Amino acid sequence: MDQLSAMRVFVRVVETGNFTRAAATLNMPKTTVTNLVQSLESHLRTTLLNRTTRKVMVTTDGALYYERAMQIISELDELDGSMSNSQSQPSGRLRVEMAGAFADLLVIPNLCDFHARFPQIRLDIGVGDRLVDYIAENVDCALRAGTPTDQSLIARKVGEISMSAYAAPLYIRNFGTPERPQDLLEDHLAVGYLNAQSSRVRSMEFRRDDENLEITPRYVVSVNDARTYVNAAISGMGIIQSPRFMVKETVEKGELVEVLSDWHCASLPLYIVYPQTRHLSNKVRVFVDWLAKLVQNLKVEESREQMRKAS
Template sequence: MDQLSAMRVFTRVVETGNFSKAAHSLKMPKTTVTTAVQALEAHLATKLLNRTTRKVVVTTDGALYYERAARILSELDELDGSLSSSQAQPSGKVRVALSGAFADRIIMPALCDFHTRYPKIQLEFDIGDRIVDYVAENIDCALRAGTPTDQSLVARKVADLELRTYASPIYLERMGFPRHPRDLENGHFGVGYMKAYEGRVFPLQFRKEDEEVEVRLDYVISVNEFRSYMAAAVAGIGVAQAIAFTVRDYVDRGELVEILPDWPRDPVPLYIVYPQTRHLSNKVRVFVDWLAKKLNEANQCEAQLKSAAPKAEA
């Protein structure tokens, strides 16, 4: 028996909750996973898992063994990474969960730069704003706006995002330019945006010096995906708030106009998150560092464009 391999299989079964998911994430037959766990139990002369038809339950001995095994495997991966990083380029697949806004506006235009720096890394993107099972889906890290509340995740803040308010020329011709956020309450509509894992439409928020205003608009449509959110705003369905650099192309083409420019929303923190049980390998670390740099560059560029541009007039 390859004990190290069996330990990796066992920890993945515990983390995913069943043999089928573990086999899928490890890209090996379910029978191989089952055999590895059985061999490990025979070697240790103790039962690590109680099987049912739908899931596995860790025994007391299994929980103790998992805790030590996960720590050993993490330290081993870290040791391998620290040695290999000084001798060779990081390599392998990195699976990242993120929204289409960041994929389209930040990553894709700069992807050739990343590939030139790290030609042996393959990036796999899970695009959307949904709840992901990091372990079962083998997600290495995710890019998430807002302060994380899941205590099982390690979070690294990479940027503060500036949100502004926009509407299409068609909409503004029909409804007029608001002068104050409260003007939006007089017959205006919003494009509703909701996160899949929260299930509620976010209100529009504004700040000017010490004054804060929150507006909940009626909406014709609500979505949980950036491209559809922007398409609805461009079509004139309602007012939308978005991260400034993600809508720069729409503004430059005249498809969206910033409104209430003196009333920005408080910056939203952006985090890279990953499971505590998953070691941040060298290949993931270089991607995170590269992405953080690109996000900061985009923020700085938008700030420079903003300071140089004239304010929109009604």
């Protein structure tokens, strides 16, 4: 038995959910796929899959083997890629973690372009702003907002996102409009954004001329998801600092209005992070470069929008 081939076939059966689809995607006869999985189970002396007439279910041992097999296959693919010609098309599975708002509003709308450029890369996107065990979960990299603090990770900056402060008309009717950032310490409320890495509410940074302020605002609710953060502001729970692209449609609908517009909010840096135990493979490198270009184009569009409004 070719154990590596059997391992790849087993992984594809798990991912597709049955032997027929796995055989089709691998361009193999179904009997070959079945025999390879059975040989693997005999070699391991355990049942990896429970078969019924309708579907295939992974056993406990099968789930554990799948995770380790995926890690081994990914590392082999990376090794092959690093040894191949740098001009060749990067390929293989790329597992990326990112917050839901960045996935929904930035990456997914432009993903057809990435696929057209790199058709042999299969993207698995995990949505969430959480602590990740990169090795155990077989995650290649993560897109993170804010400067990373985990010294065990390598961080590569892909750009900065423009930020502004916003409040809902309902909030303004109830509490008025803040005139200066210090009001967030006294007469006004913010929605707190809970940093998953530090478990602390993020501060708000404001700049005007030579004056730089870092405010840890008063709040009655904090959240750890960007979309929930915006929705809490829309409901009138407080003032937020948000990336402009994230609230563009909300502002156009009149659900949020910009406040403290005579102050500049600090830009939000974006980083791709990955563990030190992994080198920057070709597939990660092209994704990082593509993402950096995406952020750059976003800033150009925002600058044009600001110019149109000024004129």
